[in-house]
Amino acid sequence: MATETKGAAGPAIYAVHPWVPGNAEKGIRQQLLGDDERALLAKVAQITRFNKGEQIYDQGSNADAVFNIISGVAIAYRALGKSEHVIAFLYPGDLFGLTEEGHYANATRAATPVVAYKMPLRAVRRILNNRADVDVDVIIKLCEELREAQRHAFLLAHNSAMSRLAMFLDLQERLQTLSEDTESEIYIPMDRSTVAAYIGLTPAAVSRAFRSLISKKIISSHDLHHVKIIDRDAFNSIADADNTAGP
Amino acid sequence: MATETKGAAGPAIYAVHPWVPGNAEKGIRQQLLGDDERALLAKVAQITRFNKGEQIYDQGSNADAVFNIISGVAIAYRALGKSEHVIAFLYPGDLFGLTEEGHYANATRAATPVVAYKMPLRAVRRILNNRADVDVDVIIKLCEELREAQRHAFLLAHNSAMSRLAMFLDLQERLQTLSEDTESEIYIPMDRSTVAAYIGLTPAAVSRAFRSLISKKIISSHDLHHVKIIDRDAFNSIADADNTAGP
Protein backbone atom coordinates (compact mmCIF):
# COMPACT_ATOMS: atom_id res chain seq x y z
CA MET A 1 0.00 0.00 0.00
CA ALA A 2 2.30 2.69 1.25
CA THR A 3 5.04 1.38 -0.94
CA GLU A 4 6.49 3.99 -3.22
CA THR A 5 9.54 2.87 -5.14
CA LYS A 6 11.46 6.03 -5.81
CA GLY A 7 15.11 5.37 -6.59
CA ALA A 8 16.51 2.52 -4.53
CA ALA A 9 13.81 2.39 -1.90
CA GLY A 10 12.78 -0.82 -0.20
CA PRO A 11 14.00 -3.06 2.57
CA ALA A 12 17.64 -2.68 3.53
CA ILE A 13 19.87 -5.12 5.34
CA TYR A 14 22.91 -3.59 6.97
CA ALA A 15 25.78 -5.80 8.04
CA VAL A 16 29.52 -6.09 8.00
CA HIS A 17 30.10 -7.77 4.66
CA PRO A 18 32.67 -10.42 5.53
CA TRP A 19 33.89 -11.10 2.01
CA VAL A 20 35.07 -7.60 1.44
CA PRO A 21 38.62 -7.42 2.78
CA GLY A 22 39.20 -4.88 5.52
CA ASN A 23 35.56 -4.64 6.51
CA ALA A 24 35.65 -7.13 9.31
CA GLU A 25 38.55 -5.43 11.09
CA LYS A 26 37.14 -1.98 10.76
CA GLY A 27 33.57 -3.02 11.44
CA ILE A 28 32.26 -1.26 8.37
CA ARG A 29 28.56 -1.92 7.94
CA GLN A 30 27.05 -1.62 4.51
CA GLN A 31 23.87 -2.24 2.63
CA LEU A 32 23.82 -5.82 1.46
CA LEU A 33 20.93 -5.71 -0.98
CA GLY A 34 21.27 -4.43 -4.53
CA ASP A 35 18.75 -2.04 -6.02
CA ASP A 36 16.89 -4.75 -7.89
CA GLU A 37 16.70 -6.93 -4.80
CA ARG A 38 15.34 -4.05 -2.77
CA ALA A 39 12.76 -3.36 -5.43
CA LEU A 40 11.77 -7.00 -5.48
CA LEU A 41 11.25 -7.04 -1.74
CA ALA A 42 9.55 -3.66 -1.80
CA LYS A 43 6.81 -5.15 -3.93
CA VAL A 44 5.72 -7.41 -1.12
CA ALA A 45 6.53 -5.08 1.76
CA GLN A 46 4.22 -2.82 3.68
CA ILE A 47 5.49 0.09 5.73
CA THR A 48 4.27 -0.18 9.31
CA ARG A 49 4.59 2.19 12.24
CA PHE A 50 4.68 1.44 15.95
CA ASN A 51 4.54 3.83 18.86
CA LYS A 52 7.03 3.71 21.67
CA GLY A 53 6.22 0.74 23.86
CA GLU A 54 3.81 -0.74 21.36
CA GLN A 55 3.77 -4.48 20.88
CA ILE A 56 4.93 -5.67 17.46
CA TYR A 57 4.09 -9.30 18.00
CA ASP A 58 3.56 -11.68 20.91
CA GLN A 59 5.54 -14.71 21.83
CA GLY A 60 3.78 -17.79 20.50
CA SER A 61 1.49 -15.95 18.13
CA ASN A 62 1.23 -17.02 14.51
CA ALA A 63 4.32 -16.00 12.60
CA ASP A 64 3.09 -14.72 9.28
CA ALA A 65 5.45 -11.85 8.56
CA VAL A 66 9.08 -10.81 8.62
CA PHE A 67 10.14 -7.30 9.63
CA ASN A 68 12.95 -5.03 8.55
CA ILE A 69 13.51 -1.88 10.56
CA ILE A 70 13.75 1.43 8.76
CA SER A 71 14.08 3.63 11.80
CA GLY A 72 13.82 3.26 15.55
CA VAL A 73 14.79 0.51 17.95
CA ALA A 74 12.85 -2.60 18.89
CA ILE A 75 13.23 -5.07 21.75
CA ALA A 76 13.00 -8.84 21.38
CA TYR A 77 12.16 -10.43 24.71
CA ARG A 78 10.76 -13.46 26.48
CA ALA A 79 8.80 -13.83 29.66
CA LEU A 80 10.94 -14.89 32.58
CA GLY A 81 8.72 -15.41 35.56
CA LYS A 82 6.93 -12.24 36.43
CA SER A 83 9.75 -10.25 34.89
CA GLU A 84 11.23 -10.58 31.42
CA HIS A 85 14.47 -11.35 29.67
CA VAL A 86 15.59 -9.22 26.76
CA ILE A 87 17.02 -11.29 23.92
CA ALA A 88 18.19 -8.59 21.56
CA PHE A 89 17.91 -4.99 20.50
CA LEU A 90 16.90 -4.49 16.90
CA TYR A 91 18.27 -1.53 15.01
CA PRO A 92 17.66 -0.14 11.51
CA GLY A 93 18.81 -2.65 8.91
CA ASP A 94 18.02 -5.58 11.15
CA LEU A 95 15.78 -8.41 10.12
CA PHE A 96 13.50 -10.15 12.57
CA GLY A 97 10.60 -12.53 12.71
CA LEU A 98 12.59 -14.74 10.39
CA THR A 99 14.23 -16.75 13.10
CA GLU A 100 11.07 -18.42 14.18
CA GLU A 101 8.47 -20.10 12.09
CA GLY A 102 4.95 -21.27 12.69
CA HIS A 103 4.93 -19.31 15.93
CA TYR A 104 7.18 -16.47 16.98
CA ALA A 105 9.74 -17.66 19.50
CA ASN A 106 10.01 -14.28 21.22
CA ALA A 107 7.81 -11.27 21.67
CA THR A 108 8.86 -7.93 20.23
CA ARG A 109 7.95 -4.37 21.09
CA ALA A 110 9.10 -0.92 20.12
CA ALA A 111 11.65 0.79 22.40
CA THR A 112 11.28 4.02 20.46
CA PRO A 113 8.86 4.90 17.70
CA VAL A 114 9.57 2.36 14.99
CA VAL A 115 9.03 2.37 11.24
CA ALA A 116 9.50 -1.00 9.59
CA TYR A 117 8.84 -2.96 6.46
CA LYS A 118 6.49 -5.85 7.06
CA MET A 119 6.82 -8.70 4.56
CA PRO A 120 4.48 -11.69 4.36
CA LEU A 121 6.29 -14.91 5.06
CA ARG A 122 4.95 -16.65 1.96
CA ALA A 123 6.32 -14.00 -0.33
CA VAL A 124 9.69 -13.96 1.40
CA ARG A 125 9.86 -17.72 1.16
CA ARG A 126 9.14 -17.58 -2.55
CA ILE A 127 11.93 -15.08 -3.08
CA LEU A 128 14.36 -17.09 -0.99
CA ASN A 129 13.65 -20.18 -3.05
CA ASN A 130 14.46 -18.46 -6.31
CA ARG A 131 17.05 -15.81 -5.71
CA ALA A 132 20.42 -17.15 -4.60
CA ASP A 133 21.77 -13.61 -4.32
CA VAL A 134 19.17 -12.58 -1.76
CA ASP A 135 19.84 -15.78 0.14
CA VAL A 136 23.49 -15.01 0.53
CA ASP A 137 22.65 -11.61 1.97
CA VAL A 138 20.30 -13.19 4.44
CA ILE A 139 22.97 -15.71 5.38
CA ILE A 140 25.46 -12.95 6.05
CA LYS A 141 22.95 -11.11 8.18
CA LEU A 142 22.09 -14.23 10.14
CA CYS A 143 25.75 -14.89 10.82
CA GLU A 144 25.98 -11.40 12.21
CA GLU A 145 22.96 -11.88 14.44
CA LEU A 146 24.40 -15.17 15.58
CA ARG A 147 27.66 -13.53 16.57
CA GLU A 148 25.66 -10.86 18.35
CA ALA A 149 23.73 -13.45 20.33
CA GLN A 150 27.00 -15.14 21.22
CA ARG A 151 28.41 -11.85 22.43
CA HIS A 152 25.31 -11.43 24.56
CA ALA A 153 25.90 -14.82 26.15
CA PHE A 154 29.52 -13.88 26.65
CA LEU A 155 28.43 -10.74 28.43
CA LEU A 156 26.09 -12.69 30.67
CA ALA A 157 28.85 -15.13 31.56
CA HIS A 158 30.66 -12.39 33.44
CA ASN A 159 29.57 -12.04 37.00
CA SER A 160 30.44 -8.50 37.88
CA ALA A 161 27.76 -5.89 37.39
CA MET A 162 30.27 -3.32 36.19
CA SER A 163 31.74 -5.65 33.59
CA ARG A 164 28.33 -6.47 32.24
CA LEU A 165 27.31 -2.86 32.03
CA ALA A 166 30.56 -1.87 30.34
CA MET A 167 30.21 -4.67 27.81
CA PHE A 168 26.63 -3.62 27.21
CA LEU A 169 27.71 -0.07 26.49
CA ASP A 170 30.39 -1.39 24.20
CA LEU A 171 27.81 -3.41 22.27
CA GLN A 172 25.49 -0.45 21.96
CA GLU A 173 28.32 1.71 20.73
CA ARG A 174 29.18 -0.87 18.12
CA LEU A 175 25.58 -1.11 16.94
CA GLN A 176 25.60 2.63 16.41
CA THR A 177 28.93 2.88 14.61
CA LEU A 178 26.86 2.94 11.47
CA SER A 179 27.30 6.63 10.90
CA GLU A 180 28.90 8.01 14.02
CA ASP A 181 32.57 8.42 14.76
CA THR A 182 34.45 7.71 17.95
CA GLU A 183 34.51 10.12 20.86
CA SER A 184 30.81 10.67 20.40
CA GLU A 185 28.18 9.81 22.95
CA ILE A 186 26.53 6.45 23.24
CA TYR A 187 22.79 6.65 22.87
CA ILE A 188 20.75 4.38 25.11
CA PRO A 189 17.27 4.21 23.63
CA MET A 190 15.76 1.94 26.27
CA ASP A 191 15.00 2.50 29.93
CA ARG A 192 16.99 1.16 32.86
CA SER A 193 14.80 -1.83 33.57
CA THR A 194 15.18 -2.96 29.97
CA VAL A 195 18.93 -2.66 30.24
CA ALA A 196 18.70 -4.68 33.43
CA ALA A 197 16.65 -7.35 31.67
CA TYR A 198 19.28 -7.56 28.96
CA ILE A 199 22.33 -7.86 31.15
CA GLY A 200 20.69 -10.13 33.67
CA LEU A 201 20.59 -7.83 36.67
CA THR A 202 18.00 -5.92 38.64
CA PRO A 203 17.38 -2.25 37.88
CA ALA A 204 18.87 -1.46 41.27
CA ALA A 205 22.12 -3.18 40.37
CA VAL A 206 22.25 -1.40 37.03
CA SER A 207 21.83 1.91 38.75
CA ARG A 208 24.64 1.14 41.17
CA ALA A 209 26.91 -0.03 38.37
CA PHE A 210 26.30 3.20 36.50
CA ARG A 211 27.07 5.30 39.52
CA SER A 212 30.14 3.21 40.15
CA LEU A 213 31.51 3.80 36.67
CA ILE A 214 30.72 7.48 36.94
CA SER A 215 32.36 7.93 40.33
CA LYS A 216 35.44 6.22 38.95
CA LYS A 217 35.50 8.86 36.20
CA ILE A 218 35.30 6.21 33.50
CA ILE A 219 32.05 7.41 31.97
CA SER A 220 29.92 10.50 32.28
CA SER A 221 26.23 11.07 31.74
CA HIS A 222 23.81 13.87 32.47
CA ASP A 223 20.89 12.42 30.58
CA LEU A 224 19.63 8.91 31.32
CA HIS A 225 19.90 8.09 27.65
CA HIS A 226 23.33 9.43 26.81
CA VAL A 227 26.67 8.21 28.04
CA LYS A 228 30.16 9.27 27.14
CA ILE A 229 33.27 7.25 27.74
CA ILE A 230 35.93 9.40 29.36
CA ASP A 231 38.64 6.94 30.25
CA ARG A 232 38.72 4.55 27.32
CA ASP A 233 41.58 2.46 28.69
CA ALA A 234 39.96 1.86 32.04
CA PHE A 235 36.71 1.20 30.27
CA ASN A 236 38.21 -1.44 28.03
CA SER A 237 39.94 -3.18 30.86
CA ILE A 238 36.58 -3.46 32.61
CA ALA A 239 34.60 -4.39 29.52
CA ASP A 240 37.12 -7.05 28.69
CA ALA A 241 37.01 -7.73 32.38
CA ASP A 242 38.57 -11.06 32.99
CA ASN A 243 39.49 -10.83 29.33
CA THR A 244 42.75 -9.11 30.24
CA ALA A 245 44.87 -11.87 28.81
CA GLY A 246 47.84 -11.61 26.53
CA PRO A 247 47.81 -11.79 22.74
CA MET B 1 40.71 -37.47 -0.74
CA ALA B 2 38.88 -39.76 1.61
CA THR B 3 35.65 -38.93 -0.10
CA GLU B 4 33.78 -41.98 -1.24
CA THR B 5 30.32 -41.29 -2.57
CA LYS B 6 28.37 -44.45 -2.00
CA GLY B 7 24.64 -43.86 -1.98
CA ALA B 8 23.75 -40.50 -0.42
CA ALA B 9 27.01 -39.82 1.35
CA GLY B 10 28.34 -36.35 1.96
CA PRO B 11 27.80 -33.50 4.35
CA ALA B 12 24.54 -33.55 6.26
CA ILE B 13 22.76 -30.70 7.96
CA TYR B 14 20.28 -31.72 10.61
CA ALA B 15 17.71 -29.23 11.81
CA VAL B 16 14.06 -28.84 12.65
CA HIS B 17 12.63 -27.95 9.28
CA PRO B 18 10.26 -25.12 10.12
CA TRP B 19 8.20 -25.19 6.96
CA VAL B 20 6.99 -28.71 7.50
CA PRO B 21 3.89 -28.45 9.68
CA GLY B 22 4.10 -30.27 12.97
CA ASN B 23 7.86 -30.39 13.08
CA ALA B 24 8.40 -27.33 15.16
CA GLU B 25 6.09 -28.50 17.94
CA LYS B 26 7.50 -32.00 18.08
CA GLY B 27 11.08 -30.91 17.58
CA ILE B 28 11.65 -33.39 14.77
CA ARG B 29 15.09 -32.96 13.30
CA GLN B 30 15.70 -34.06 9.78
CA GLN B 31 18.30 -34.00 7.08
CA LEU B 32 17.95 -30.78 5.13
CA LEU B 33 20.14 -31.53 2.15
CA GLY B 34 18.96 -33.58 -0.83
CA ASP B 35 21.10 -36.31 -2.32
CA ASP B 36 22.36 -34.15 -5.15
CA GLU B 37 23.25 -31.35 -2.78
CA ARG B 38 25.16 -33.72 -0.57
CA ALA B 39 27.01 -35.08 -3.57
CA LEU B 40 27.85 -31.56 -4.67
CA LEU B 41 29.29 -30.70 -1.28
CA ALA B 42 31.01 -34.05 -0.99
CA LYS B 43 33.09 -33.18 -4.03
CA VAL B 44 34.78 -30.36 -2.17
CA ALA B 45 34.77 -31.95 1.28
CA GLN B 46 37.55 -33.78 3.03
CA ILE B 47 36.93 -36.09 5.94
CA THR B 48 39.00 -35.06 8.94
CA ARG B 49 39.50 -36.66 12.33
CA PHE B 50 40.31 -35.09 15.67
CA ASN B 51 41.25 -36.75 18.93
CA LYS B 52 39.53 -35.93 22.18
CA GLY B 53 40.75 -32.55 23.37
CA GLU B 54 42.43 -31.76 20.06
CA GLN B 55 42.23 -28.22 18.75
CA ILE B 56 40.21 -27.82 15.54
CA TYR B 57 41.07 -24.19 15.02
CA ASP B 58 42.23 -21.23 17.09
CA GLN B 59 40.43 -18.01 17.75
CA GLY B 60 41.70 -15.39 15.35
CA SER B 61 43.41 -17.79 12.97
CA ASN B 62 42.74 -17.57 9.25
CA ALA B 63 39.31 -18.92 8.44
CA ASP B 64 39.70 -20.95 5.29
CA ALA B 65 37.34 -23.84 5.88
CA VAL B 66 33.86 -24.73 7.07
CA PHE B 67 33.20 -27.88 9.08
CA ASN B 68 30.27 -30.25 9.28
CA ILE B 69 30.33 -32.85 12.04
CA ILE B 70 29.75 -36.48 11.16
CA SER B 71 30.25 -37.93 14.62
CA GLY B 72 31.43 -36.71 17.99
CA VAL B 73 31.00 -33.44 19.87
CA ALA B 74 33.01 -30.25 19.56
CA ILE B 75 33.27 -27.20 21.79
CA ALA B 76 33.30 -23.62 20.52
CA TYR B 77 34.88 -21.34 23.08
CA ARG B 78 36.58 -18.03 23.70
CA ALA B 79 39.28 -17.02 26.11
CA LEU B 80 37.91 -15.25 29.18
CA GLY B 81 40.80 -14.17 31.32
CA LYS B 82 42.83 -17.14 32.37
CA SER B 83 39.73 -19.29 32.12
CA GLU B 84 37.43 -19.69 29.13
CA HIS B 85 33.83 -19.22 28.11
CA VAL B 86 32.08 -21.94 26.14
CA ILE B 87 29.94 -20.54 23.34
CA ALA B 88 28.31 -23.67 22.03
CA PHE B 89 28.44 -27.42 21.78
CA LEU B 90 28.53 -28.77 18.26
CA TYR B 91 26.84 -32.05 17.51
CA PRO B 92 26.61 -34.21 14.37
CA GLY B 93 24.78 -32.34 11.63
CA ASP B 94 25.99 -28.99 12.88
CA LEU B 95 27.80 -26.53 10.70
CA PHE B 96 30.57 -24.34 12.03
CA GLY B 97 33.35 -22.07 10.91
CA LEU B 98 30.77 -20.41 8.72
CA THR B 99 29.78 -17.73 11.16
CA GLU B 100 33.09 -15.96 11.05
CA GLU B 101 35.07 -14.89 8.04
CA GLY B 102 38.57 -13.74 7.48
CA HIS B 103 39.44 -14.92 10.97
CA TYR B 104 37.59 -17.37 13.17
CA ALA B 105 35.70 -15.57 15.91
CA ASN B 106 35.98 -18.44 18.39
CA ALA B 107 38.31 -21.33 18.95
CA THR B 108 37.03 -24.87 18.62
CA ARG B 109 38.24 -28.16 20.00
CA ALA B 110 37.00 -31.72 20.17
CA ALA B 111 35.15 -32.77 23.33
CA THR B 112 35.14 -36.37 22.16
CA PRO B 113 36.84 -37.93 19.15
CA VAL B 114 35.38 -36.06 16.19
CA VAL B 115 34.97 -36.95 12.53
CA ALA B 116 33.98 -34.05 10.32
CA TYR B 117 33.78 -32.87 6.77
CA LYS B 118 36.13 -30.00 6.08
CA MET B 119 35.10 -27.78 3.17
CA PRO B 120 37.23 -24.99 1.72
CA LEU B 121 35.56 -21.64 2.09
CA ARG B 122 36.03 -20.68 -1.57
CA ALA B 123 34.22 -23.77 -2.79
CA VAL B 124 31.38 -23.30 -0.32
CA ARG B 125 31.04 -19.69 -1.34
CA ARG B 126 30.82 -20.69 -4.99
CA ILE B 127 28.07 -23.15 -4.22
CA LEU B 128 26.17 -20.65 -2.10
CA ASN B 129 26.26 -18.14 -4.93
CA ASN B 130 24.70 -20.53 -7.40
CA ARG B 131 22.40 -22.89 -5.59
CA ALA B 132 19.39 -21.23 -4.02
CA ASP B 133 18.26 -24.56 -2.59
CA VAL B 134 21.44 -25.07 -0.61
CA ASP B 135 21.18 -21.50 0.61
CA VAL B 136 17.77 -22.04 2.08
CA ASP B 137 19.02 -25.04 4.00
CA VAL B 138 21.88 -23.01 5.39
CA ILE B 139 19.45 -20.28 6.36
CA ILE B 140 17.29 -22.74 8.23
CA LYS B 141 20.30 -24.12 10.03
CA LEU B 142 21.53 -20.65 10.96
CA CYS B 143 18.13 -19.76 12.36
CA GLU B 144 18.35 -22.84 14.52
CA GLU B 145 21.82 -21.94 15.75
CA LEU B 146 20.60 -18.44 16.45
CA ARG B 147 17.74 -19.74 18.56
CA GLU B 148 20.20 -21.99 20.34
CA ALA B 149 22.48 -19.05 21.14
CA GLN B 150 19.48 -17.13 22.41
CA ARG B 151 18.51 -20.01 24.64
CA HIS B 152 22.04 -20.02 25.98
CA ALA B 153 21.76 -16.35 26.83
CA PHE B 154 18.40 -17.05 28.43
CA LEU B 155 20.00 -19.75 30.54
CA LEU B 156 22.74 -17.39 31.64
CA ALA B 157 20.20 -14.75 32.60
CA HIS B 158 19.00 -16.94 35.45
CA ASN B 159 20.92 -16.49 38.64
CA SER B 160 20.41 -19.73 40.47
CA ALA B 161 22.98 -22.43 39.92
CA MET B 162 20.34 -25.17 40.00
CA SER B 163 18.22 -23.45 37.38
CA ARG B 164 21.15 -23.03 35.07
CA LEU B 165 22.23 -26.61 35.44
CA ALA B 166 18.71 -27.91 34.86
CA MET B 167 18.35 -25.77 31.76
CA PHE B 168 21.70 -27.01 30.55
CA LEU B 169 20.62 -30.61 30.95
CA ASP B 170 17.41 -29.79 29.16
CA LEU B 171 19.36 -28.33 26.24
CA GLN B 172 21.63 -31.33 26.06
CA GLU B 173 18.69 -33.65 26.09
CA ARG B 174 17.12 -31.72 23.25
CA LEU B 175 20.30 -31.86 21.19
CA GLN B 176 20.28 -35.60 21.55
CA THR B 177 16.63 -36.20 20.74
CA LEU B 178 17.85 -37.01 17.28
CA SER B 179 17.47 -40.74 17.66
CA GLU B 180 16.76 -41.34 21.32
CA ASP B 181 13.43 -41.54 23.04
CA THR B 182 12.32 -40.06 26.33
CA GLU B 183 13.06 -41.69 29.66
CA SER B 184 16.57 -42.44 28.46
CA GLU B 185 19.69 -41.06 30.02
CA ILE B 186 21.22 -37.76 29.11
CA TYR B 187 24.77 -38.10 27.89
CA ILE B 188 27.20 -35.41 28.98
CA PRO B 189 30.20 -35.67 26.69
CA MET B 190 32.22 -32.88 28.28
CA ASP B 191 33.84 -32.57 31.68
CA ARG B 192 32.56 -30.54 34.61
CA SER B 193 34.75 -27.52 34.06
CA THR B 194 33.47 -27.26 30.49
CA VAL B 195 29.92 -27.40 31.76
CA ALA B 196 30.86 -24.70 34.22
CA ALA B 197 32.33 -22.57 31.45
CA TYR B 198 29.09 -22.93 29.51
CA ILE B 199 26.65 -22.07 32.25
CA GLY B 200 28.80 -19.30 33.69
CA LEU B 201 29.69 -20.82 37.03
CA THR B 202 32.76 -22.27 38.70
CA PRO B 203 33.30 -26.03 38.70
CA ALA B 204 32.69 -25.96 42.44
CA ALA B 205 29.26 -24.45 41.97
CA VAL B 206 28.40 -26.96 39.26
CA SER B 207 29.35 -29.78 41.55
CA ARG B 208 27.17 -28.43 44.32
CA ALA B 209 24.26 -27.91 41.97
CA PHE B 210 24.52 -31.50 40.77
CA ARG B 211 24.56 -32.83 44.29
CA SER B 212 21.69 -30.60 45.18
CA LEU B 213 19.54 -31.97 42.35
CA ILE B 214 20.53 -35.52 43.27
CA SER B 215 19.76 -35.12 46.96
CA LYS B 216 16.37 -33.72 46.01
CA LYS B 217 15.78 -36.93 44.04
CA ILE B 218 15.21 -34.98 40.84
CA ILE B 219 18.03 -36.55 38.89
CA SER B 220 20.31 -39.53 39.39
CA SER B 221 23.76 -40.30 38.09
CA HIS B 222 26.39 -42.89 38.84
CA ASP B 223 28.72 -41.97 36.03
CA LEU B 224 29.98 -38.40 35.62
CA HIS B 225 28.80 -38.44 32.03
CA HIS B 226 25.32 -39.88 32.36
CA VAL B 227 22.32 -38.34 34.06
CA LYS B 228 18.76 -39.53 34.32
CA ILE B 229 15.83 -37.35 35.17
CA ILE B 230 13.71 -39.00 37.83
CA ASP B 231 11.20 -36.35 38.77
CA ARG B 232 10.33 -34.70 35.49
CA ASP B 233 7.80 -32.28 37.00
CA ALA B 234 10.16 -30.96 39.63
CA PHE B 235 12.86 -30.79 37.00
CA ASN B 236 10.76 -28.71 34.65
CA SER B 237 9.69 -26.31 37.35
CA ILE B 238 13.37 -25.70 38.11
CA ALA B 239 14.51 -25.55 34.49
CA ASP B 240 11.78 -23.09 33.71
CA ALA B 241 12.74 -21.54 36.99
CA ASP B 242 11.17 -18.15 37.14
CA ASN B 243 9.51 -19.20 33.90
CA THR B 244 6.60 -20.65 35.84
CA ALA B 245 4.10 -18.24 34.34
CA GLY B 246 0.71 -19.01 32.91
CA PRO B 247 -0.14 -19.32 29.23
Added chain:
DNA sequence: CGCTAACTTGAACGCCATCAATGCTTGTGG
Protein backbone atom coordinates in the same frame (compact mmCIF):
# COMPACT_ATOMS: atom_id res chain seq x y z
C1' DC C 1 48.76 -50.52 39.20
C1' DG C 2 50.22 -46.06 40.04
C1' DC C 3 50.13 -41.47 38.76
C1' DT C 4 47.92 -37.27 37.38
C1' DA C 5 44.13 -34.53 36.46
C1' DA C 6 39.57 -33.83 37.58
C1' DC C 7 35.91 -33.75 40.87
C1' DT C 8 34.14 -32.96 45.49
C1' DT C 9 33.74 -30.75 49.85
C1' DG C 10 34.55 -27.20 53.48
C1' DA C 11 34.78 -22.32 55.46
C1' DA C 12 34.97 -17.34 54.90
C1' DC C 13 34.15 -13.50 52.12
C1' DG C 14 31.96 -10.41 48.82
C1' DC C 15 28.52 -9.13 45.68
C1' DC C 16 24.04 -8.85 44.03
C1' DA C 17 18.96 -9.74 45.06
C1' DT C 18 15.40 -8.21 47.70
C1' DC C 19 12.30 -5.01 49.75
C1' DA C 20 11.14 -0.64 50.82
C1' DA C 21 11.34 4.33 50.83
C1' DT C 22 12.59 8.57 48.48
C1' DG C 23 13.46 11.54 44.49
C1' DC C 24 13.03 12.58 39.74
C1' DT C 25 10.75 12.92 34.99
C1' DT C 26 7.36 12.37 31.85
C1' DG C 27 2.98 13.05 30.27
C1' DT C 28 -1.72 14.69 31.07
C1' DG C 29 -5.36 17.76 32.02
C1' DG C 30 -6.75 21.92 34.03
Added chain:
DNA sequence: CCACAAGCATTGATGGCGTTCAAGTTAGCG
Protein backbone atom coordinates in the same frame (compact mmCIF):
# COMPACT_ATOMS: atom_id res chain seq x y z
C1' DC D 1 1.85 27.21 31.52
C1' DC D 2 1.48 25.03 35.63
C1' DA D 3 -0.06 21.28 38.79
C1' DC D 4 -0.60 16.74 39.58
C1' DA D 5 -0.10 11.96 39.11
C1' DA D 6 2.09 7.69 37.74
C1' DG D 7 5.96 5.42 36.53
C1' DC D 8 10.77 5.08 36.61
C1' DA D 9 15.30 5.71 38.74
C1' DT D 10 17.96 5.96 42.82
C1' DT D 11 19.45 4.83 47.38
C1' DG D 12 19.78 2.18 51.87
C1' DA D 13 19.94 -2.11 54.81
C1' DT D 14 19.87 -6.96 55.11
C1' DG D 15 20.44 -11.74 53.72
C1' DG D 16 21.41 -15.54 50.51
C1' DC D 17 24.26 -17.63 47.27
C1' DG D 18 28.19 -18.27 44.51
C1' DT D 19 33.26 -17.32 44.47
C1' DT D 20 37.50 -18.19 46.23
C1' DC D 21 41.14 -20.84 48.15
C1' DA D 22 42.46 -25.00 49.86
C1' DA D 23 42.39 -29.82 51.21
C1' DG D 24 40.80 -34.37 50.36
C1' DT D 25 38.85 -37.81 47.15
C1' DT D 26 37.83 -40.08 42.96
C1' DA D 27 38.32 -41.34 38.31
C1' DG D 28 40.70 -42.00 34.11
C1' DC D 29 44.73 -43.19 31.52
C1' DG D 30 49.21 -44.99 30.63
